[in-house]
Ligand SMILES: NC(=O)C1=CN([C@@H]2O[C@H](COP(=O)(O)OP(=O)(O)OC[C@H]3O[C@@H](n4cnc5c(N)ncnc54)[C@H](O)[C@@H]3O)[C@@H](O)[C@H]2O)C=CC1
Ligand SMILES: CC(=O)C(=O)O
């Protein structure tokens with residue numbers, strides 16, 4: 001198969017979808033790999049690293065899309081890419097369709113086969129291609145939260161861990177999955193006073209067992225959220241219903257109950273966000289203030305630490321790229337339950353229920369696989 005890797009053009013997105021090591025594995029199996037010139041620069045790979053591994057370099061994004069049967073990316077296509085995508089393409093990348101009708105409609109119109117990293121799902125319901133980036137974003141959420149709690153950044157002016165004789169900051173994490181767990185570990189390690197809320201009691205039992213003593217667990221419901229947000233310093237949104245739009249758990253009217261300078265980091269923003277006043281921001285301009293509350297809502301947080309994120313992501317995606325390239329997408333999707341869960345759009349039909357529900361579109365349980 002011919003696999004093509006365009007350079008990411010989303011704001012401050014420095015990850016790349018394939019490393020030279022990945023190219024070598026694909027070329028060894030008889031595939032042809034095209035990589036757009038400078039696509040790897042942000043992650044520390046130069047064009048010569050790719051050619052040495054057997055890739056061919058394309059001069060621009062148009063050529064990258066033109067050459068490939070399967071396009072492997074990191075982030076969802078942006079407007080400039082829509083018309084480069086055709087019904088002949090298999091697109092393998094993060095899409096987060098439920099958060100964007102525009103993107104969903106564009107990909108329906110282009111009739112491409114869209115397999116979304118974030119909904120590839122194992123039988124035990126884990127999400128192997130979301131996990132590594134959630135690990136990164138969960139850890140970063142605390143790092144970024146700590147930074148924006150500083151007074152010059154419009155935060156309350158409180159140090160997460162406190163100092164001897166002064167109490168530490170309070171951190172509330174809503175959603176105790178991968179992002180929430182990693183955030184809790186980081187915040188606890190810095191000495192903060194941490195609460196994790198989740199709607200899944202089994203998950204809370206597990207977290208209560210493994211977390212240090214400065215992490216407490218609490219059931220997630222409106223009453224508890226309203227009660228706890230009053231005196232928190234940092235609140236991290238980390239819920240997920242796979243494929244679907246995130247539920248709004250903190251509404252605009254709740255902001256007046258928070259203390260000024262409280263920082264909200266809505267990691268779930270890529271699925272629309274779980275805080276009503278959150279809208280996607282970029283690494284260039286990551287925060288804004290509503291009612292004195294700092295909102296941080298960057299939808300591609302791992303893009304800022306590409307040296308870590310590209311390796312973590314491609315460690316997970318490469319086996320699936322090899323499978324899709326080796327068997328062809330139809331056979332791979334038919335034979336592998338995890339990849340069939342990843343199929344979101346197929347030649348203009350919506351095959352992911354979360355996406356269909358988000359926009360009231362017809363849901364094709366069995367899309368045309370021809
Ligand atoms: N902004 C960014 O750059 C990034 C965003 N993400 C996003 O972060 C979000 C979380 O991802 P993961 O932790 O991997 O998901 P996960 O599936 O591991 O965890 C989600 C948790 O939310 C819980 N949950 C669902 N509804 C809830 C509710 N009403 N109240 C409390 N908890 C609830 C679930 O029980 C589960 O434990 C996703 O939207 C993901 O796409 C992930 C990586 C990067
Ligand atoms: C998961 C995701 O959206 C990201 O890594 O950017």
Ligand SMILES: [Mg+2]
Nearest residue numbers: 270299300301
């Ligand atoms: Mg994202």
